[in-house]
Amino acid sequence: MSQETLESDAPTSFVAQVRQAMGGNVRQYGMIMALLLLVGLFQVLTDGLFLQPRNVTSLLVQNGYILILAIGMVMVIIAGHIDLSVGSVAAFVGATVAISMQRFDIPWPLAIVLGLVVGVIVGAWQGFWVAYVGIPAFIVTLAGMLLFRGLDLMMLNASSVGVPDGFQVIANGFIPDMGPNTGYHNPTLLLAILLVVLFAVLEVRKRAALRKHAMEVPPLSISIVKLVVIGAAVLAFGLLLASYKGVPVVGLILGLLVAIYTFVTRKTVFGRHIYSVGGNSLAAGLSGVNTKRIDFMVMVNMGLLSGVAGMVFTAYLNAANPKDGVGFELDAIAAVFIGGAAVAGGIGTVSGSMVGGLVMGVLNLGLANLSVDSNFIQIIKGMVLLLAVAFDVRSKLQGRPSFIGMIMSGMNRSSSPLPTEVTPPGPEASAGERPESKVPVGSL
């Protein structure tokens, strides 16, 4: 069979084209659909309360720190590890920063720098044990969970330490309004419009790149549909926030981190190497990747983001408390797995984890809006995690692996590039016959 015939094997029906634009991704698509369904459901059940601007804003503020943790956690999990200590580390950094401001009168911007530095040091400590001593991350961070909780409790000595107003802005503040009185928050609207423009530019550039390299360019209609959907979503969300107080500062921090880490995981050598190490560390090692260094850096980064999350949470509560951060690690890990990451490593995306985190956040908030008992909320969240991952495992067995992140990005690097249903040899090669599912031939 010649290459030419293969290349012209493009899907013909519109549905197939849409599917391909989604990256053939049942799971990603399913998760976003589930999120939208949940939002719709709560909107109906709460008689329209759920999508009130105020409620949506608090969704962001209340989940910001978990989402920040999930960014670091997904990278740790892609690399094939886990971090159980993030809650304790966040509490430890929060306490350090609060005490530095209250007792030593360190100005809050400097205290933030201190918090970041402490986070990095903690990450380096754990990374050293994981990467260079070869202790499984599960053990290292279980120890870290106890260790940093202990330090946190010792420093706080069973009391709360308040933080100054300036510091509280990072969790509870909003961008100040400016410009003419439109009845909306102007900077937020501007931001939303800029985002839509950015997506459009990226899509155009992607199409140009495909054309330049003589690759198959999806029909214009697909791109337009994609842009309209994404654009409408962004604008609607922006409008929603703009009709209250605008984008909260924590939303801005989160958005910035998501952008930075999406870029890092997709567009840098370091990001590529994380996927290589997690996907097959032996092959990565034989390809010249310094696997220990990658493991180390991933843990350092997790420490840094734990620090950020710890400070955001402290600011959110206006004080550092002894019980801060308990159970954060579980929420962050759940977000990552609902977002399509693989337990064995090698698969996962920042954007997927954000969707996963939002599913949990929407459940929390929506059920709380409905005055559901918080114990029962736990049960529901547990079931959602179980079912989401079960769905993932099922679809992988059926050869419909997840392609998390394709749709969110509009970029051309698929970051969880498992095989799609594109079948090189012939149309009849069904999912069950994919090569890696076969028993290898060979002698013992």
Add this chain to the structure above:
Amino acid sequence: MDNMILSMRGITKEFPGVKALADVTLNVRRGEIHAICGENGAGKSTLMKVLSGIHPFGTYEGQIFFEDQPCEFKGIRESEHAGIVIIHQELALIPELSIVENLFQGNEVAKHGIINWYEAAANATELLARVGLSENPNTKIKNIGIGKQQLVEIAKALAKRVKLLILDEPTAALNDADSMHLLNLLEGLRHKGITSIMISHKLNEIEKISDSITIIRDGKTIETLDVKADGINEDRIIKGMVGRDLDHRFPPHEPTVGDMLLEIKDWSVLHPDDHSRYVVQGASLNIHRGEIVGLAGLMGAGRTELARSIFGQSYGHKISGVLFKDGKALHLKNVSQAIDAGLAYVTEDRKTLGLNLHDTVKASITSAAVRKLRHNGVVDDNLEIVAANKYRRDMKIKAPNVDVGVATLSGGNQQKVVLGKWMFTGPDLLMLDEPTRGIDVGAKFEIYEIINRLADSGRGVLMISSELPELLGMCDRIYTLSEGVITAEVPREKADQETLMRYMTQGKIQRRTVQQ
């Protein structure tokens, strides 16, 4: 056919795209030692997997009769219940458990699920005596040598009341004394009426102890020889193993040999875990530009280990010797330095060591040199697509585009992706370890053409292969490796399969062990 303990008739086993066994017949007489010989990949192990139920009934065609009863084993438990026990080359012992715990693993001396350790210990002592092992049954497996572990495996089989014992390369990892003891033990078991099937590459051992030999080649039974009656010697076995004609399976190639590219002298490598064992010992070889040099050796001879120790010390312990590239001495400490020095190693184990099966074709091709894609510090997706498409074209990789998952490609195309991956690093020397393993004939030819083109472009190629015809068809010079020692350097004109096989099975003339 009287007094046959085992009769396998018309066994055909297909893997997707490959016919591993085609109409194989194996008849084993009661109370004999029956050897199965064949090149790597001939189908010996597959046949034993069919017999022991690892490939369950229904996944193969043909019939198996054991003690005149038709067998339909669905798993290893059923075959063991019938009295067939297989001892794999990789021993199935648990290092952290004691001898006695291992002996009765899955076969515990128990009543109502509660283990009687006193009875177990008593039985263990008796079993160990039968295999001539005077070791405390409470010793942990990890604390006894590999030779004794092999004996424990046999004792474990005896505990299961074995009637037919299958040994896959039992002496491959043993030293001479341990090998001798094992072979004597097998003879002793024969006197007690236990039938053995032995897969081995060590022809001298086979000649010495076996009663019959069945030779398998390319998944077919070639012949069954009666050692005593037919007066069989090693040469006769070799002839059966390799007797295959070299047709037009290789593209014609005229080498243009240039300057010396890579040379190693007195290269020795110790086993990474067992620091008393040489995996490669005193090896010297050289490769010129434009030259395809073969490295022949049977499984366990140290071919892969040699190549990987050269490739930035990615295998082995205390590597000694000197390495010159283009006349300059190099000390390559890690893979990244080896890649920078222009070396590439294409692994024999594509799926575990060569590819990240989650990756797309383009990400696989660029994975060993992502740095080359950097543009202002950012990985440039466009550069990646350009590079990946270049190799898709050059290597004729059959994929709809470079965005598809590499796992969706056939074995041959995956191999081309791996070759492309290493070409992208811009190497001078490529070490190709079994470059055509598990690939169909058509794709093999294309890979041969690629290899020839690499040599013609002034690069050097070191080609490791278990298939002698492939080495004879492709290489300008062939080194033979046996038990870690280079036993010969054979120029193309003088090379034939019998000569190579002789050097490959010659063994170490003198075995030296290092003092710990």
